[in-house]
Amino acid sequence: MKGLVPYTINVNGKLVDLSEPQVMGILNATPDSFYAGSRRRTEAEIEARADQIMAEGGTIIDVGAYSTRPDAERVETAEEMERMRTALRAVRRVQPEAVVSVDTFRPEVARMAVEEFGAGIINDVSGGNPDGAFGGEEMQESAYRETPGAGVPPMFSEAARLGVPYILMSSRPNIISVMQDFAAKVQLLRDLGQKDIILDPGFGFGKTVAENYALLSRLDGLQTMGVPVLVGVSRKSMISRLLDTDASGALNGTTVVNTLALALGGVSILRVHDVKECVEVVKIYKQTSSL
Numbered sequence: 001m002k003g004l005v006p007y008t009i010n011v012n013g014k015l016v017d018l019s020e021p022q023v024m025g026i027l028n029a030t031p032d033s034f035y036a037g038s039r040r041r042t043e044a045e046i047e048a049r050a051d052q053i054m055a056e057g058g059t060i061i062d063v064g065a066y067s068t069r070p071d072a073e074r075v076e077t078a079e080e081m082e083r084m085r086t087a088l089r090a091v092r093r094v095q096p097e098a099v100v101s102v103d104t105f106r107p108e109v110a111r112m113a114v115e116e117f118g119a120g121i122i123n124d125v126s127g128g129n130p131d132g133a134f135g136g137e138e139m140q141e142s143a144y145r146e147t148p149g150a151g152v153p154p155m156f157s158e159a160a161r162l163g164v165p166y167i168l169m170s171s172r173p174n175i176i177s178v179m180q181d182f183a184a185k186v187q188l189l190r191d192l193g194q195k196d197i198i199l200d201p202g203f204g205f206g207k208t209v210a211e212n213y214a215l216l217s218r219l220d221g222l223q224t225m226g227v228p229v230l231v232g233v234s235r236k237s238m239i240s241r242l243l244d245t246d247a248s249g250a251l252n253g254t255t256v257v258n259t260l261a262l263a264l265g266g267v268s269i270l271r272v273h274d275v276k277e278c279v280e281v282v283k284i285y286k287q288t289s290s291l
Contacts, residue, residue, distance in 0.1 A: 005266055007228040009165045009196040011099050011120035016059075018228050018268040021282045024060040024101060025053030025275045026234065029087035030067045046090040054095055057279035060121065061095065062271060063087050063113075064103035068125050068205075081109055088117040101167070105129065107158035114162045121198075123167040125205065128153030128185060156189055165196035167230055171206030175218040178202070182225055197227045198269065204236040212238040216257065219265030231261040232271035255281055 007018040016022070027049050053061050065083035066075045075083075084102065091100060102113040105126035113119035159166040166189065170181045178201050189197055199222055203212050222229045233239065239253035240246050255277055261267045262285045272278040 005223065005228070005268065007268055009121075009198070009228065011165060012118060016099065020286065021262060021267065022059045022269045023057060023275055023278045023282060024062045024230070024232075024269050024271040025049075025056070025058035026271060026273050027053065027061055027063045027087065027091070028067070029063060029065045029083045043086060043090040046087050047094045050091045050095045050098065053275050054098060056275040058275040060099045060101050060269070061091060062101040062103055062121075062123055063091060063119075064123075065109075066104060077106055077108065080104065080106065081112060084109055084113060085116070088113060088119065092117055105155065107154045110155065111158055111162065114164055119164070121165045121167065122155070122159050122162070123200075124155050124159075125169045125200075125202070126155070127169050127171060127181070127202075128155050152188065152192065156185075156192055156194070160189065160192040160194040163195070165198060166194055167198045167200050169200040169202045169205065171202050173207050173211045175201075175215055175221050178215065179221060179225070182222075186225065186227070198230050199225060199227055200230045200232060203231065203233045204238055207238075209238050209241050213242075216260060216264065219261060219267070223266055228268035229265060230269040230271060231258070231265070231267045233257045233261070234272040234274065251277065259285065 005019065008015045009018060027046065029046060050061055063084065065080045065087060084104070088100065091098065099121070100117070100119045101121035101123045102110055102119045103123045103125065104110050105124050110122045168182065168185055168189070170178045172178045172181045182199055186197055201215055201219070201222060203215065207215065234254050235247040235250040239250045239257060243250065243253050251274055254272065254274065258270050258272070258278055258281050261270065262281070270278050
């Protein structure tokens with residue numbers, strides 16, 4: 001069983017201790033996120049979800065305004081910006097002191113969220129790709145639209161300038177290629193002055209079901225990178241396909257995978273829809289790992 005790694009990150013001038021795994025609650029201000037139970041559209045629904053995340057023991061609210069599920073419709077920047085502003089305004093109204101993460105691949109949306117609403121973390125599922133290239137399971141490696149030699153990704157520069165922790169995700173298919181992807185990008189981020197980096201190996205992005213579980217089994221390899229790791233598997237198809245169910249029936253499987261992520265990988269943050277259940281996972285894991 002992996003011990004708790006004493007990482008800290010600086011969020012809005014305060015150190016957040018990651019030696020105890022943190023639970024990040026998902027707040028989707030979208031009409032089409034893959035799990036219908038996560039969608040929040042009105043300000044009242046958004047406020048209620050923010051309150052629920054914190055009341056159930058979550059410590060980070062991750063706000064998204066652009067669905068990254070496979071085959072989701074592309075949302076233009078202006079619409080994402082409007083959705084994000086509406087959501088953040090509602091979140092800040094009821095949870096003014098909460099740590100807020102913004103799930104976006106667009107630098108201008110991240111900048112608005114940080115400068116206007118005090119968002120403390122940028123969660124970029126594109127891995128810095130300015131085209132916003134991210135894919136669902138079984139996306140072929142050749143379809144991942146990176147542009148080598150094209151210069152510094154704008155999101156990398158923006159995150160470094162804003163001085164907030166940056167979650168870097170990889171859509172590569174296995175632990176070796178994920179680590180190679182991370183190694184180059186972490187170095188680039190460091191060269192830009194980015195201080196706090198969190199790695200997300202990208203479960204469900206550019207990986208088959210089998211590749212997702214192979215990655216899970218070798219998750220401890222990411223600890224060699226020397227930075228905290230986030231895992232987001234909540235109700236994803238890597239679980240529902242294996243268990244012959246759908247997202248609505250994938251809570252128990254999610255709990256099992258989150259437990260394995262802690263035990264096998266020593267991860268620092270779990271990103272989930274079901275906060276109460278994940279907080280219970282962390283509590284039991286902590287009790288066991290401290291013996």
